Amino acid sequence: MGTDAAFLDVGSSKLLDRVTLERQFDGLLAAHGPALTRLAASYTNTRSDRDDLLQEIALAIWQALPRFRGDCSERTFLFRIAHNRAIAYLARFRSQPPTVEEMEVRDPALDPESGLAREQTAERLRTAVHRLPVAWRQVVTLTLEGLGYGEIAEVLGISQSNVGARLTRARQILRESLEDPK
Amino acid sequence: MNIDSELDLWRRQWQSETAVPLDLRRKVKRQSRFMKIVLLADILVTIGIGGGAIAWAVRSPQPDILLLAVVTWLFISAAWAFSFTVNRGAWSAAALDTAAFLDVSIRRCRGRLAAVRFGAGLFLCEIAFCLGWIHHHAPHHRTPLLPWLLFSSLFIDIVWLCTLAFFAFLFWYRRKKRAELAWLLGLQGQSEPRA
Numbered sequence: 001m002g003t004d005a006a007f008l009d010v011g012s013s014k015l016l017d018r019v020t021l022e023r024q025f026d027g028l029l030a031a032h033g034p035a036l037t038r039l040a041a042s043y044t045n046t047r048s049d050r051d052d053l054l055q056e057i058a059l060a061i062w063q064a065l066p067r068f069r070g071d072c073s074e075r076t077f078l079f080r081i082a083h084n085r086a087i088a089y090l091a092r093f094r095s096q097p098p099t100v101e102e103m104e105v106r107d108p109a110l111d112p113e114s115g116l117a118r119e120q121t122a123e124r125l126r127t128a129v130h131r132l133p134v135a136w137r138q139v140v141t142l143t144l145e146g147l148g149y150g151e152i153a154e155v156l157g158i159s160q161s162n163v164g165a166r167l168t169r170a171r172q173i174l175r176e177s178l179e180d181p182k
Numbered sequence: 183m184n185i186d187s188e189l190d191l192w193r194r195q196w197q198s199e200t201a202v203p204l205d206l207r208r209k210v211k212r213q214s215r216f217m218k219i220v221l222l223a224d225i226l227v228t229i230g231i232g233g234g235a236i237a238w239a240v241r242s243p244q245p246d247i248l249l250l251a252v253v254t255w256l257f258i259s260a261a262w263a264f265s266f267t268v269n270r271g272a273w274s275a276a277a278l279d280t281a282a283f284l285d286v287s288i289r290r291c292r293g294r295l296a297a298v299r300f301g302a303g304l305f306l307c308e309i310a311f312c313l314g315w316i317h318h319h320a321p322h323h324r325t326p327l328l329p330w331l332l333f334s335s336l337f338i339d340i341v342w343l344c345t346l347a348f349f350a351f352l353f354w355y356r357r358k359k360r361a362e363l364a365w366l367l368g369l370q371g372q373s374e375p376r377a
Binding site for chain 2: 033034035036037038055058059062084087091121134143144145146155156157158171174
């Protein structure tokens with residue numbers, strides 16, 4: 001009887017852990033889903049590739065979540081996993097920068113009148129970011145998501161001065177690319 | 183344009199895309215289940231072949247059958263030993279950051295390339311042993327080995343077709359992994375050495 005009670009205790013505690021984990025996972029996806037989607041889009045050419053990569057990222061987060069002990073911020077934890085998955089994805093498929101026709105990963109503008117121009121400039125920015133070499137693209141996407149030098153250095157495992165150097169060079173290329181899109 | 187206002191503008195443009203695919207959580211659960219099934223299948227294959235060989239040897243304890251069971255387990259042990267050796271230090275990254283992940287990805291890629299060579303060698307040994315064993319036990323085993331090996335039955339045809347398919351797969355996989363390794367090394371070259 002005592003053994004049964006202990007077994008039930010272990011069982012219910014496991015169930016509770018799983019429910020907590022699922023809630024945490026849902027919360028993370030709800031809070032950071034859009035950022036992870038943009039990140040996945042910056043490494044892929046088509047919507048279906050983006051969704052595949054996003055699924056891999058979400059699976060990696062689901063698997064790593066039980067080991068998350070809060071020794072870094074949630075955002076750093078998520079972006080580390082996401083960038084690592086994206087690197088593995090690129091290594092497998094070595095996706096090339098997209099042609100204009102291939103760049104279909106975008107939201108249709110909600111308001112055609114005012115949204116079109118805005119959407120076009122955003123589209124040009126996404127294409128320009130996508131064309132950057134991976135090491136610079138990582139720094140740019142994290143910066144555009146609002147991470148500071150310290151957090152980016154922590155995510156990528158490089159020094160803050162390297163983050164700064166890469167960002168300066170990447171911004172210069174982005175500027176040129178946006179002024180003269182080809 | 184001021185440098186920070188430029189960055190702010192880019193940030194706003196960048197973050198204007200917000201579509202998250204539906205059913206992501208369900209897909210993750212499905213994929214998670216599938217990975218567990220694949221792991222289980224790997225274990226079952228080892229137990230099935232190794233266990234089958236032992237069961238046969240126990241039921242008919244003749245020297246030939248015992249030899250088959252011993253050699254089967256030698257092959258299985260060699261495969262597991264190689265797998266543990268090649269995966270040592272490659273199970274997880276030393277740190278969670280991308281630079282450490284890149285290190286472990288390169289190690290894994292080299293491991294896969296070594297596994298291709300080992301797999302080809304092991305497969306040849308297995309085929310040589312199994313065909314020799316079957317030829318020795320076939321009712322018409324007085325047929326000379328060479329004519330027997332060259333398309334003497336549907337079974338032999340299937341063996342050679344599978345061998346061909348296996349080596350074609352290894353060739354394709356090796357090319358893919360070599361390209362992957364070159365890409366990863368190039369990416370590592372773009373990064374600074376870790377402090």
